[in-house]
Amino acid sequence: MTGSSKLTDKKDIAVSTRVRLARNLKEYPFATKLDAKRAKDMISAVRDALEKSPALNAKLKYIAMDGLDDLIIQSFVERHLISPEFANSRSERALLLSDDEHISIMLNEEDHIRLQVMGDGFCPDKCLKEAVMLDMLLDETLTIAFDEELGYLTHCPTNLGTGLRASVMMHLPMLTRFGEISRMVADTGKIGIAVRGVYGEGSKAKSDLYQISNQLTLGFSEDEIIERLTGITDQITARERALRKAAMTDARDTFEDRIFRSAAILRSARLLSAGEAENLISDLRLGVACNLISGIDFDEISRILYEIGPAGISLKNGSSLPPNDRDRQRAAYMRETLSSRLKAI
């Protein structure tokens, strides 16, 4: 990894970026007032728009939710392609998904259209640009509900205006260890940015991961929202990097020892719960970021994190597994993925 790419995509700290636009069709009532027949019509209208647009059609495949296997749906949730709520009730719902899964559009979730673009590392500008492009293509054939004063009209007034939620998932092990997260949570809340822990199977924030997102959607332009988010993530990144550097100079032995112990467990354990694996992977990622470990890159680590959830591990096995068997499978998967590759620098 070169120094310059580290500066722009901040992959040593930023895990992934997501941008979401909420849109509704003017002609159809919102979800709570939408009966099954009109919901079907609404989805057909979006499908028609897709067929009329070669650019959209080439990018996205249509997936009816009620035709999908439970395990696949659960793994979609673990990979952040759909919301847990969307997975719960599947009739009259559909998903538009790009082959590489970085674009997912939920049809008939809370809003008629929930368009999401994801990217590795820090890339809100790129994600927004692509989301806007997709929105414009849909807008060519669909009449999107809009009001000059309130902006894009959404089912819940919390999403009015731009309908934009931009979020960066950040890996902040040192800020967590030094108890600085709470100050960050207090400071960012004041300026309309929310910091929230990402909760997995364990009791603490999963793998020391946090979502930094804009709270408000009305009264700011899309660019202003992204600008503000970028400013905050820059500050957080600088602080986390400084703490890492300090640990590398002031307490190198204990810092390295923890990272290499975690890497050793990941490479050798026979049973790993999701919670334990998440914590160990946080240390592994920190080791790669501090140039202590090589042989694996940040994107691969993110992929592993998405794949070791209960459904992800069961899918690798081909069918649903009880927790004990999952822990064995998870440990086997980690050994297979890591044992021959990780190198100490």
Add this chain to the structure above:
Amino acid sequence: MLCENCKKRQATTYLKTVSNNEIKEMRLCDECAKEFGGFDFFSGDFGLNGILSSLMGQPQTYGKARPTGGVCPVCGSTLEDISEYGRVGCANCYDTFHESLMPYIRKIHGSAVHTGRVPGRIAKSPARRIKELETKLAQAVAAQEYEQAAVLRDELKALKEGGEK
């Protein structure tokens, strides 16, 4: 800063709740945040999900002065329905119940004037184009860019005359 719920552990998560008809910020530790539902990017509403019902359901705003705002002609929603679901019934509800909803919308966003992107059909409308040109013209004049201002003035004139035909 300590968690505002248990007051024992460090806060790691920010969310909002409604109490006494006001939006309240909360900073919670991992464990309390998990209890409150953790974070889901998709519903990413920071605890504001259903905020409308919490706000509208408050006795001090309802009670005797409870608005009887009628029925949305498009989806059949009443204000009671909106309060119950915490969500409006259709795009037209924002029109029908404009007066009742605006105070809540201002309370949630702190502002109620959209300044972001607009759909193509609206961006292309002559009225919007005229508004845009007028703003640009004022800016050009203020910056003493008179050549630029002349071009804008001509374009505006043509657009306004075109509209009269």
